[in-house]
Amino acid sequence: MTARAMRVPASWENRMRYLGAASLIAVLAIGLSVSTAIASGDPVKGKRVAKKCTACHTMNKGGKNRLGPSLYGIVNQPAAAVPGYRYSKAMKASGVVWTEPALSAFFAKPKKFMKGTKMSFRGIKSAQQRADLIAYLKTLGDTAPAAANHxxxxxxxxxxxxxxxxxxxxxxxxxxxxxxxxxxTHGKPAARDSDYDYSDALKSAGLVWTDANLTEFMANPEQFLKGTKARFPGVKDANTRADIAAYLRTLK
Ligand code: HEC
Ligand code: HEC
Incomplete structure (x- = not known):
């Protein structure tokens, strides 16, 4: 898209006279959507690419951890968040959230993207195959009502x-x-503010705050986590909870 957008026509001055700034923006936007279309992958092909992973990873809901953690719901999940899996120190300390660009960079060359990871996998050279794989991974995961409402x-x-x-x-x-x-707080492990004296319940919960568990917590904190010091009646309306989670997501 950069190449396209940068190739300014020779008759630029003339064009500007006829096209308002608004249509110029529209032209650039079309350029952008074209490039997105090229980068997006095919989940059906991606499922085939995923055969490279299944020796070490399950991908189905409730799948067991193998040599690597279960990958169900991995897209946009923080790294090292699968319960019951022993990650490397590198992965735990990475602070990575598995957005599509992060996954693509990781799949290209795992050990280059994350020095010290214990994932022994050479990588996938083809950018198209990585995009297909990610398109497939995106189809795996729960679309909880709260998650569907952004x-x-x-x-x-x-x-x-x-x-x-x-x-x-x-x-x-x-x-x-x-x-x-x-x-x-959003996207980060629970109880990470060292100046605050958390309950033992929250400290040992092993939680990473996501839209899904934040909205559940807000609905009824004590039901969500027995022993938490957070005592408030809870926010009844699901849309309001989703809105608050969306606000917390912006605080970076
Ligand atoms: C030889 C085994 C092996 C293969 C093959 C493998 N992985 Fe992994 N993977 C691991 C291990 C082990 C970890 C944990 C890494 C760590 O803790 O540093 C991991 C971690 C990951 C993570 C991070 C998970 C998290 O919860 O943060 C992702 C994402 C991932 N692998 C995706 C893939 C995909 C997609 C493929 C196929 C293209 C693949 N892996 C192939 C062993 C493997
Ligand atoms: C009556 C006081 C009170 C109200 C109201 C309250 N909280 Fe809390 N909150 C707490 C306390 C106390 C803790 C520490 C919990 C613990 O250590 O178990 C906490 C913890 C949290 C945490 C965990 C933070 C972390 O570092 O892991 C989140 C997230 C949170 N609250 C979100 C909210 C949101 C969102 C609302 C509004 C919908 C809210 N709270 C309303 C008292 C409150």
Missing amino acids: GDPTKGKVAAVEHCAVCHSFEAGGKLVFGPNLFD
Whole structure:
């Protein structure tokens, strides 16, 4: 797309007279969508590529960990988040979230992308095969009602002030109220703020905060995690929970 967009026509000046800035933007946008189409993969072909992985990974829901962790729901999940699997130190400390570009870079050359990973796999040279594989991986995972509703972060900010701000601050370095500061919590392991004295329940929960478990937690904290110090009645409305999760996601 860069090459296309950069190739400015010689008659640029003339064109500008006829095309408003708005149509110029439309032209660039078409260029962008074309490049996205090229980069997107074919999940059916991807399933074939995934045969390279199944010696070490299961991909079905509830699949067991083998030499590597189960890959069900891996796309957009933080690294090292599969329960019951012993990851390398490198993977645990990586702070990676498995977005599509991160997965593609990892699959190209695992040990180059992450020094110290214990995944012994040479990599997949073809960018198209990697895109196909990722398209397939995206088909694996739960579309929980809360996950299907991506939430509106602007509404979520308003709702967070109403429901959460008595106990939490949200800005980077914000003060501790009754609960921990919630800046950069989404996508990160639970109980990571070293200035805050968490309950043993949360410290030992081994959770990574995702849309799914945040919305579950917000619905009823004590039911979600027995022994948590977070005591509030919970947010009843599922859309409001999704909005708050979407807001938390923006705090990076
Ligand atoms: C020889 C065994 C082996 C093969 C083949 C293999 N993997 Fe892995 N994979 C592992 C191991 C072991 C880990 C854990 C790495 C660590 O902890 O550093 C891992 C980790 C991963 C992770 C990170 C998971 C997480 O929870 O953070 C992804 C994603 C992944 N593999 C995808 C793939 C895909 C896709 C393929 C096929 C193209 C593949 N792997 C092939 C052994 C393998
Ligand atoms: C009455 C006070 C109170 C209210 C209201 C409250 N929380 Fe909390 N929250 C806490 C406490 C206390 C903890 C620490 C829990 C523990 O250690 O078990 C906590 C922990 C959390 C955590 C875990 C943070 C981490 O570092 O792992 C998240 C996420 C969270 N709250 C989100 C929310 C959201 C979102 C709302 C609003 C919908 C909310 N809380 C409302 C008191 C509250």
